[in-house]
Amino acid sequence: MTILDEIEPIRRQRVYDLVHAAGVDVSHWDVSKGNSSSAASNPKYCFDWSFVGESAVVLNLWHDGMEEREGIVRYALNPRQTAEKATGRRLLRARQMEAAIQTAMRARLPIRAIVNAGNRKNASNRTTSVKRRLLDPVAWRVESYDDETGHCTLVRSQGRPTFIDQFTAREIGTESPDKKTVTTEVTARCPQVRQQVLTRANGYCEYCREPGFTTGDGKIFLETHHVIPLAESGPDTPHNVVALCPNHHREAHHGAMRDAIRQQLLAHLQTFA
Ligand SMILES: [Zn+2]
Ligand SMILES: [Zn+2]
The missing domain is CATH 2.30.280 (PUA domain-like)
Structure with missing residues (x-):
């Protein structure tokens, strides 16, 4: 059936x-x-x-x-x-x-x-x-x-949708990535925080509201991002982490508009404070 x-x-x-x-x-x-x-x-x-x-x-x-x-x-x-x-x-x-x-x-x-x-x-x-x-x-x-x-x-939906980010995708990836890079990045970020943020975003980019794409195995992909970077002592908590579509994640890091994007994301996070 x-x-x-x-x-x-x-x-x-x-x-x-x-x-x-x-x-x-x-x-x-x-x-x-x-x-x-x-x-x-x-x-x-x-x-x-x-x-x-x-x-x-x-x-x-x-x-x-x-x-x-x-x-x-x-x-x-x-x-x-x-x-x-x-x-x-x-x-x-x-x-x-x-x-x-x-x-x-x-x-x-x-x-x-x-x-x-x-x-x-x-x-x-x-x-x-x-x-x-x-x-x-x-x-x-x-x-x-x-x-x-x-x-x-x-x-x-197939039951509850599964939301994944760039780190999950790498962990379950078949390619063997550079071990050293993965270890540093993964250990610095709490998986529960990422999952909580992905659940909050419910599959939509928290910047543009567009849906994340569906992966080959039916999961919904967005990237988690620290609004205040860990390098600037931003906390690794849901109050400083957002889920973004890959395009806006790159733009938040490298775009000419990155300061404005940061301000808008901080304002967005304020609504959960
Ligand atoms: Zn977006
Ligand atoms: Zn980021």
Whole structure:
């Protein structure tokens, strides 16, 4: 049985119940002022494609749009492109969908997927009708997002995501690196601190908020960095360590903007103080 078989929706469930089950507040769906329609079928919300809560972002994804390869399930979408071809409510929903994805990245929120099955709007179907739904018990995350084009790939977590940094990658690497360098660098840094920072970052660069890349074995890679360098007596604690994408890590060390980057990262760390 594949993962896609496991999350094939077989029941006709309501969006309202699934959004609620994902932990997103649905109290405002209640229609007041004597309107008789019930909250669950409030058309203002129940046809939306995305919902943003304080602890999760919920996205409607089509089961037949999911792709499973080597045990990893992905979903490619481009709500910006959809918006360009849409009008009215459809346009609005596509825009909301892209904003919800951006929020998930910025606020490092897990994505909960409502898996849809039914008829998608296409050349032969004039309207969309969802026949069956299921709330995926496993969270999803943004694997890549192209700010220029709006193209986005979501990936379904395999249990709890594993976050690794440059030191972990080297420890488990097959090449035999220069032993002396590795020993000095690894011993100077507390593995618990690095892991705590990687967990806090939840797979997103703490400078640009872009997702770290996924390694060949499905782990999420970011580099840990001491904002005040150890050489300047910066402490080896989570209050001085951030997780950065490889590009911004290099820039934090060598870029013309490195002082500004340091200031911004210090301000970021202040929010956890
Ligand atoms: Zn970055
Ligand atoms: Zn560094």
